Amino acid sequence: MSAHMLADLDLKTLTVTLTVVTLAITLLLCLVGWQVGPRHGMRYWTLGNLAVMLGLLLNINQGHIPHSLSIVLANGLMTLGLGVVWLGLRNFRDLSQPQWMPMFAALVTMLLLWFFRYQVDNLPVRYAISSLVLGGFCLLCAAELLVPTRAPMRTASWFSGLIALAYGLILVARPAASLAGWNGPADLLGGPLQLITVLGAIAAQIGMVSGFILMIHYRNLDRLRALSEQDPLTGALNRRSLQQQAELMLCRTRLSNEPITLIMLDADHFKRINDEFGHQTGDEVLCHLVDQTRLHLRSRDLLGRFGGEEFVLLLPGLNSLSASQVAERIRQSISDAAWPTHKHTVNITVSLGVACSEHHGYDFTTLLGAADAALYCAKGLGRNRVEQAQAPGDAAQELVALRLLSHFRHNLDV
Numbered sequence: 519m520s521a522h523m524l525a526d527l528d529l530k531t532l533t534v535t536l537t538v539v540t541l542a543i544t545l546l547l548c549l550v551g552w553q554v555g556p557r558h559g560m561r562y563w564t565l566g567n568l569a570v571m572l573g574l575l576l577n578i579n580q581g582h583i584p585h586s587l588s589i590v591l592a593n594g595l596m597t598l599g600l601g602v603v604w605l606g607l608r609n610f611r612d613l614s615q616p617q618w619m620p621m622f623a624a625l626v627t628m629l630l631l632w633f634f635r636y637q638v639d640n641l642p643v644r645y646a647i648s649s650l651v652l653g654g655f656c657l658l659c660a661a662e663l664l665v666p667t668r669a670p671m672r673t674a675s676w677f678s679g680l681i682a683l684a685y686g687l688i689l690v691a692r693p694a695a696s697l698a699g700w701n702g703p704a705d706l707l708g709g710p711l712q713l714i715t716v717l718g719a720i721a722a723q724i725g726m727v728s729g730f731i732l733m734i735h736y737r738n739l740d741r742l743r744a745l746s747e748q749d750p751l752t753g754a755l756n757r758r759s760l761q762q763q764a765e766l767m768l769c770r771t772r773l774s775n776e777p778i779t780l781i782m783l784d785a786d787h788f789k790r791i792n793d794e795f796g797h798q799t800g801d802e803v804l805c806h807l808v809d810q811t812r813l814h815l816r817s818r819d820l821l822g823r824f825g826g827e828e829f830v831l832l833l834p835g836l837n838s839l840s841a842s843q844v845a846e847r848i849r850q851s852i853s854d855a856a857w858p859t860h861k862h863t864v865n866i867t868v869s870l871g872v873a874c875s876e877h878h879g880y881d882f883t884t885l886l887g888a889a890d891a892a893l894y895c896a897k898g899l900g901r902n903r904v905e906q907a908q909a910p911g912d913a914a915q916e917l918v919a920l921r922l923l924s925h926f927r928h929n930l931d932v
């Protein structure tokens with residue numbers, strides 16, 4: 519925008535526009551808040567914008583209402599509003615929300631403005647105080663937004679954060695510009711820097727609030743995705759997404775020619791735990807099994823609930839020997855960690871079958887079948903043990919015998 523165009527703009531019209539934009543945005547936030555409920559900081563953002571809008575309304579009536587309202591209270595409300603927006607961002611990130619801080623900042627701002635209006639009438643100092651406090655809160659908002667997060671949340675959060683940072687820097691630079699003599703006392707009420715500040719405020723309002731709404735949208739998407747992918751009881755992947763993610767992982771490891779191992783884990787005599795302690799304890803034991811298992815997994819490993827008390831693990835990059843060692847550690851830690859309920863201590867063990875791509879290839883169903891057969895061996899050989907899958911064709915008859923033995927022991931409950 520050229521200096522001529524800027525000179526054609528008048529501050530009052532721009533400030534009225536900013537007030538109307540803030541009002542529209544507050545209404546929009548109310549509507550969004552209605553849909554998403556009180557969570558996600560939305561209530562703070564709506565209240566914050568409402569306070570900023572009331573402050574602007576008072577401010578544009580300068581000359582028609584007393585300065586105690588149009589300057590002192592107006593700036594107090596704007597400070598409070600931006601502070602409350604900052605609280606909303608902390609609420610969104612599940613951080614503590616020191617509610618005293620915006621109120622304290624607003625009170626101090628009002629006291630100082632009152633002093634520099636009614637005791638010592640000094641416009642540049644008032645200008646510096648309001649710029650520094652409002653700019654400070656914008657920078658605090660930027661600090662909450664420009665944090666490492668995963669895509670696509672990062673796009674929305676950093677978008678808002680960069681806007682808050684840019685606008686915060688403009689605001690705190692204003693007193694410096696005055697000190698440097700770029701903005702004389704006459705310019706404070708309508709000079710180019712003041713016009714740019716108000717234009718910037720309109721853009722920042724629209725940009726930041728659009729970013730907030732996107733942030734809520736991405737968070738809801740994340741939650742929906744987690745709901746559709748996770749087993750609601752244990753938090754492990756559900757069977758459908760286990761299969762999808764396993765097939766992708768198998769494809770990738772085949773292309774990179776890495777080994778990958780599938781482990782099937784099954785709780786021993788789980789029916790007995792349900793019968794003896796009740797289904798609720800049974801459910802808690804399943805969660806405990808998953809927690810214990812996770813302790814031995816890396817972030818890239820997959821853990822899914824295949825059904826009932828049966829879980830599948832996929833360990834990329836591990837051959838059968840290393841994966842069997844992981845399986846053994848899981849078995850050991852579960853059998854060592856008795857599960858204390860409020861009434862009893864439940865001892866639980868697991869059996870595990872291990873099948874590696876080295877012998878069984880990269881097809882999910884084939885690996886699963888091989889690990890399942892190894893699991894049957896582990897059950898047939900007395901449970902609470904790890905068995906490696908036989909190479910294909912090695913021991914078909916032996917497997918049939920072990921399946922029968924496993925069924926027999928299961929029926930006898932030994």
Ligand SMILES: Nc1nc2c(ncn2[C@@H]2O[C@H](COP(=O)(O)OP(=O)(O)OP(=O)(O)O)[C@@H](O)[C@H]2O)c(=O)[nH]1
Nearest residue numbers: 784785786787788789790792797800801826827928
């Ligand atoms: N509490 C609880 N129980 C479940 C859940 N899913 C399956 N089960 C129970 O898990 C038990 C599985 O029993 P079985 O298949 O006979 O196996 P098991 O008793 O563990 O015996 P082995 O596997 O042979 O050691 C059944 O009693 C199911 O009702 C669940 O989500 N919660």
